Amino acid sequence: MNAEIIAIGSELLTPFRQDTNSLFLTDRLNQLGIEVHFKDVVGDNHDQLVSVARIAFSRADLTIFMGGLGPTEDDLTREAVAEALGTGLERDQELVAWLHKRFASRGIKMRDNNLRQADVLAAAVVLPNANGSAPGQWLQTEYEGKARIAILLPGPPHELRPMFDSQCFERLRAAVPTQFIAKRVLKVAMVPESELDARIAPIYTQFADIQTTILAHAGEVQIHLQTRSSSKEATDARVNELAGKIEDELADRIFSTAGESLEQIVGCYLEMRSASLAVAESCTGGLLAERITNIPGSSHYFLGGAVVYSNELKTAFADVPPGLINQHGAVSREVATALAEGIRRRCKSSFGMGITGIAGPDGGTPEKPVGLVYIAVADGERTDVVERRFPGDRERVRWWSTTQALDMLRTRLI
Amino acid sequence: MNAEIIAIGSELLTPFRQDTNSLFLTDRLNQLGIEVHFKDVVGDNHDQLVSVARIAFSRADLTIFMGGLGPTEDDLTREAVAEALGTGLERDQELVAWLHKRFASRGIKMRDNNLRQADVLAAAVVLPNANGSAPGQWLQTEYEGKARIAILLPGPPHELRPMFDSQCFERLRAAVPTQFIAKRVLKVAMVPESELDARIAPIYTQFADIQTTILAHAGEVQIHLQTRSSSKEATDARVNELAGKIEDELADRIFSTAGESLEQIVGCYLEMRSASLAVAESCTGGLLAERITNIPGSSHYFLGGAVVYSNELKTAFADVPPGLINQHGAVSREVATALAEGIRRRCKSSFGMGITGIAGPDGGTPEKPVGLVYIAVADGERTDVVERRFPGDRERVRWWSTTQALDMLRTRLI
Numbered sequence: 001m002n003a004e005i006i007a008i009g010s011e012l013l014t015p016f017r018q019d020t021n022s023l024f025l026t027d028r029l030n031q032l033g034i035e036v037h038f039k040d041v042v043g044d045n046h047d048q049l050v051s052v053a054r055i056a057f058s059r060a061d062l063t064i065f066m067g068g069l070g071p072t073e074d075d076l077t078r079e080a081v082a083e084a085l086g087t088g089l090e091r092d093q094e095l096v097a098w099l100h101k102r103f104a105s106r107g108i109k110m111r112d113n114n115l116r117q118a119d120v121l122a123a124a125v126v127l128p129n130a131n132g133s134a135p136g137q138w139l140q141t142e143y144e145g146k147a148r149i150a151i152l153l154p155g156p157p158h159e160l161r162p163m164f165d166s167q168c169f170e171r172l173r174a175a176v177p178t179q180f181i182a183k184r185v186l187k188v189a190m191v192p193e194s195e196l197d198a199r200i201a202p203i204y205t206q207f208a209d210i211q212t213t214i215l216a217h218a219g220e221v222q223i224h225l226q227t228r229s230s231s232k233e234a235t236d237a238r239v240n241e242l243a244g245k246i247e248d249e250l251a252d253r254i255f256s257t258a259g260e261s262l263e264q265i266v267g268c269y270l271e272m273r274s275a276s277l278a279v280a281e282s283c284t285g286g287l288l289a290e291r292i293t294n295i296p297g298s299s300h301y302f303l304g305g306a307v308v309y310s311n312e313l314k315t316a317f318a319d320v321p322p323g324l325i326n327q328h329g330a331v332s333r334e335v336a337t338a339l340a341e342g343i344r345r346r347c348k349s350s351f352g353m354g355i356t357g358i359a360g361p362d363g364g365t366p367e368k369p370v371g372l373v374y375i376a377v378a379d380g381e382r383t384d385v386v387e388r389r390f391p392g393d394r395e396r397v398r399w400w401s402t403t404q405a406l407d408m409l410r411t412r413l414i
Numbered sequence: 415m416n417a418e419i420i421a422i423g424s425e426l427l428t429p430f431r432q433d434t435n436s437l438f439l440t441d442r443l444n445q446l447g448i449e450v451h452f453k454d455v456v457g458d459n460h461d462q463l464v465s466v467a468r469i470a471f472s473r474a475d476l477t478i479f480m481g482g483l484g485p486t487e488d489d490l491t492r493e494a495v496a497e498a499l500g501t502g503l504e505r506d507q508e509l510v511a512w513l514h515k516r517f518a519s520r521g522i523k524m525r526d527n528n529l530r531q532a533d534v535l536a537a538a539v540v541l542p543n544a545n546g547s548a549p550g551q552w553l554q555t556e557y558e559g560k561a562r563i564a565i566l567l568p569g570p571p572h573e574l575r576p577m578f579d580s581q582c583f584e585r586l587r588a589a590v591p592t593q594f595i596a597k598r599v600l601k602v603a604m605v606p607e608s609e610l611d612a613r614i615a616p617i618y619t620q621f622a623d624i625q626t627t628i629l630a631h632a633g634e635v636q637i638h639l640q641t642r643s644s645s646k647e648a649t650d651a652r653v654n655e656l657a658g659k660i661e662d663e664l665a666d667r668i669f670s671t672a673g674e675s676l677e678q679i680v681g682c683y684l685e686m687r688s689a690s691l692a693v694a695e696s697c698t699g700g701l702l703a704e705r706i707t708n709i710p711g712s713s714h715y716f717l718g719g720a721v722v723y724s725n726e727l728k729t730a731f732a733d734v735p736p737g738l739i740n741q742h743g744a745v746s747r748e749v750a751t752a753l754a755e756g757i758r759r760r761c762k763s764s765f766g767m768g769i770t771g772i773a774g775p776d777g778g779t780p781e782k783p784v785g786l787v788y789i790a791v792a793d794g795e796r797t798d799v800v801e802r803r804f805p806g807d808r809e810r811v812r813w814w815s816t817t818q819a820l821d822m823l824r825t826r827l828i
Contacts (some may be wrong), residue, residue, distance in 0.1 A: 013450045015441035016629055016638070018432070028428035036427045037462065041453040048451065055469060094781055117774035215430055224430075279721075285707025290719040291701025296775050304727040307693075307703040309718040313761060317720065317731060347727060394710055401752050 001176050002037045003029050004060035006052060008068040008077055009155060010043035020151075021160050028164060031135040033174055033179050033228050034062060034288030046083075053084035057143040057150070066147055071132035072116040078119050078137075082321065085141060085150070086134060089119040094128060095135060102133060121150075127167045132159040138171060147177060168402050180232040182239035185216070186223040187256040189407040196221050200246050207242045218396065219403035220262065255410055262406045265294050269413035270301035270351075278347035278408070279305035280318040280339040283332065283357040283373060288402040303347045309341070318342035330355050336374035337385050344378050352378045353405050353410075359394045361395070373401045377408045384408060415590050416441050418474035420466060420650035422482040422491055422568060425455035434478050435567075446586055447593045447642050448476060451610060456486040459498075467498035470565075471557040474587070481569030483548035485528040492533050492551075499555060500760050503533040506540060509549060511612070518548060535564075541581045546573040552585060559734045561587060561606055579785035594646040596653040600637040600660060600671040603821040610635050614660050621656045632810065633636035634676065634815035669824055676820045677705050683827035684715035684765075691823070694732040694742065694753040697771040697787060702816040717761045722753070732756035732768070743782065747771050751799050758792050765826075766792045767819050773811045787815045791822050798822060 001103070003024070007019035020043060025035050037060060042052045045145040056063040068077030082089050095118035096277055103110035117134050127136030135229035151168055153160045188196060193216035206213040213224040225242055229235045242264070247254055255265050270277055276304055279288050286307045292298055301309040314320040319342035320335055328334040336354045344352025357373030364370035369389070376385040386408065419440070421433035430799055431552060433455060440450050451474060456466045465484070470477040482491030496503050509532035534540055541550030551566040566573045567593035593821040607630035609816050613635070626639040640657055643649045661668055669679050684691055693702050702719045706712055720731035725744055728734040732748055733756035742748040750768045758766025771787030778784035783803070790799040798820065804814040 013440065013442065014627065015437045016627065018434070018437060020432070023429045023432060026427065030429065036503065037457065037459075037464075039427065041454040043449075043451065051473075052452075059465075165793065195758055211429065213428065248827075252825070254811050267821075278727075280435075280698075285712070285716075286695075286703030286708075286719075288719065289700030290698075290704045292418075294809065295699075298699070298721050302699075302723055304721040304723040304731070305700075306731065307700065307707070307718040309707065309713050310761075313692075313718040316760065317718070346730065347724075395708065398708075 001034045001061045003034050004038040004040070004056040005036060005060040005064045005066070006056060007041045007066050007155075008044065008049065009041075010045075010074070012067075012305065013043050019066070019260055021155070023063060023159055023160055024157070025164065027068075028169060029062075029172075030226070031089075031181050031183075032169070032176055033121040033181065034172070034176060044068065044076055044079055046076050049076055049080035052081045053081050053123050057084060059145060061147070062149045062151070064151045066153050066160060069109075069117065069136070069154050071117055071153060072114075075116070078116070081150060081152065082121055084372070085121070085143065087122045088142075089121060091115065092118045092120045095245045097128060098128075099133065105290050109153070109296075112382070113281055121152075124341065126153075127163055129159055130162060130166075131156060132156060134159070136167070137164050138168065140175070163296055174222050177230075179228045179230055180235045181226065181228045184225045184239055184243045184257065185259055186243065186254050187260075187262070188221045188223065188250060188252075189262055189410075189412075190219055190222060190404055191250075191253055191256050196223075196250075203245050203347050204242060204251060207238070209361045210239060210240075210242050219400045221349070236296070252411065252414055255407070259339065261295075262410065263291050266406050266413070267292070267298055267301060269296050269410065273350075273413065275350035275413075276301050276347075277351045277353070278343045278349040279353045279355075279403050279405075280314075280343035281355045282307065282309060282314070282339070283308050283359040284398050284401050284405075285309065285359075286356050288353065288355060288396050288405055291402055292404070294305075303349050305347065314339065318346060331358055331368050331372060333385050333387060336376040337378070337383050340383055340385075341377035341380035344380065350379060351409060353409060354378075355401055355405055357397070357401060359397045359401075361394060371397050371406075373397065375401060375405045375408060377412055379412070384412070415443065415448045416477045417476040417478065417480045418452040418454070418470040419450060419480070419570075420470060421453070421455045421480050422458065423455075423751055424459075425487070426455045427457050427483075432556075433480070435569070435571055436682065437574055438571070438632060439478060439578065442583060443476075445595050445597075446583070446590055447595070448586070448590060451467045452611050458482065458490055460490050460494055463490055464497045465689065467495050471498060471562055473513050474531060474566070475561070476563045479665075480567050483531065483550070483568050485525075485531055485547070485565060487547075488525075489785070490532070490786050491531070491624045492535070495564060496535055499534045499535070499557065501555075505529065506532045506534045509534070509540060512542075513547065515756065535566075538566075541567075541577055543568060543573055544568060544576060544580075548573070550577050550581070553591070563743050569784060578613060589646075593642045594649045595640065595642045596649040597670065597754065598639045598653055600639075600657065600658045600664075600721070601676075602637070602664060602667050602669050602672075603669050603676055603701050604633055604818055605635060605664075605667055607635050609684055610637075610664075613649045613663055617659045617663060618631075618656060621652070624656050626656075633814045639673065665826055666825065669821070674711075676817065677709050680820050680827065681706070681709050681712055681715060687757075687764075687827065689764035689827075690715050690761075691765045691767070692717045692757045692763040693767045693769075693819075694728075694757035695719065695721050696723060696753070696771045697773040698812050698815050698819075699723065699773075702767065702769060702819055705816055705820070710711055712738070712801035717763050718756055719760070719761065728753065732760060745782050745786060745788065747788050747790075747799050747801060750790040751797050754790035754792035754797055754799075757758070758794065764793060765823060767823060768792075769819055770814055771815060773808045773815075775808060785811050789822060791814060791826055793826070798826070
């Protein structure tokens, strides 16, 4: 089965708004073995919408319409799909009653135009909306002699997603041949995409039945494995076999096999060991602390730290000796080490991390160029420190630096 | 003139990748008075691509194709557009020579399939690519008796954008009636979208010739004004008139009229006054420092600060008396005040800011629920402190808290 996804709304044809629902829907459809062949965006224009709907019905088994189901004059999806299919709309009295009740319970007077939301395509199933006033619709029909499914969903993601998951996913599963999907996501930090691909391509190319997708983004590479067949056991075994071989090759470079982020994994390890952490950051300006504390419950292991942009604060908050800064410069292996060790002592934490570097765009010199960063991890017995030269702009240098720091700590905690 | 934008590539039909070029192109086309009526995504499939191209030529004056211009077998745009138009492709010998030279200069042997990149639609203008090996094409032609423009651009944004700006924008301007666009963006912090709209709708609805778009995102609302006419003076005067009336209404709630971010504006004000800043953050965990230091040159006014997740660190780094925490709780007006004043003294900065609150999802109580945040700004003479109850999840509470803090400091600096 193949699908077409149509996003409806003039605001989606401006420079400011973008359809993101289709990524969610594509993931779900792929899980069912349904491939998306076309995606379209069309404005709130009746004739254009009718034409787009007809093109979709002529070429796709399944068409999903998103948006245009509200009560205003701009909401044209119901009427346009009815016209494209040559069918009618009927006002559903149960929906009318539900709408009256919904408005009454909020103490709002319902205006007549809201009743349009009770207009349903002939033979369609109504999909109640738990998070808004616009119901969806599900229709199995024919178009030019071919079996077709049309789904109408509301545009807001918090309405569309639960409606699809609770009311469309199983209905679609019943409409496609039974198959089982197995999926694995392996996450790898701080390995260049090209190097990673060179190492694992000889492995995954021997599994032609498994779809392997490699996605690289800012210091993290994700390896997505997916396959499907009519037997659950066979599908799971097959994808586990490939995942196992890739794990053997990459070993501890893989930090997550169940979707967790690097921040989450580091947090899990710290909590398992009843260990605590403090950080002292210069060029990353709080980003490392921010990423760590973005995880709910991080207060169990993260005590805090210092953002030490000025040299005075490196001394005041992490006890970096002024002489050390004078001798080696603020951006140096020695100062990174002193930051990690100093913040650890000051915060009485099990681990301390220090980062100092030049994020740019200014401040670089021939000896110490933009992108040069020193990162240290201390635990009271041993302090590891690395020098890195990250390419790219300020944002990228800061992000890579914090990813490197988290990955160093992860490696220490394994 | 109206336009259709077609993104080509099977990877754009997965859950992982999304076309973003079309937002850039829409902005540029709108500047020329060209409206986008349709956007499509299609995979690397010859027949589907031919069909999509024919539909576009039948309904749009201008069609922009993005991607599929490389050397591999998956790159099918040239052939598909030629077939849709019923025209041929010719190998351009100048391009062949350029490709040979390009590869030679890099010391890479060019494989024959690269020559496909020299295949040009009959009567098309070649658009040299300064940032890659795939040239673009510009074609003015007819389809079913109507004048049509087709533009073929490479998919990577760093190739597409400069190619469009340097080689297509002026060509398009010559093809559409002369008109001048005036545009203003007013940014407002910490005013709910509905309240803002209620205040300014009576104003902007009187300017029906100006397109007013209100975009809300995480504590910031942007008001975009745009209009066009055949006279530059008239267009500028008209949009200035509306912008002026909205500025009168919202007064100092508007923080930026030239595109600057809140962080940039606060940085500008601090630098103009030769003032410095330090921050002490609890629930925002470094996000405030991170946002401030994301601005290049922030070291001129930002000294640093402390992330004081634990109570001990609130005392150690910002001199908050332990008794104060015991008496009022770590999340209190008094502790926020002490954090702002303490970090200011410790860092010897002109201004100090303190944030303490409950970001969630856990840690809330009936008296102190998730979302409760206290934010303080101190300058040594006066300390302002506010209590806020932000809705939403952890990420949202943290983001709103830092936006509120930046806006409080901005208001103090005006």
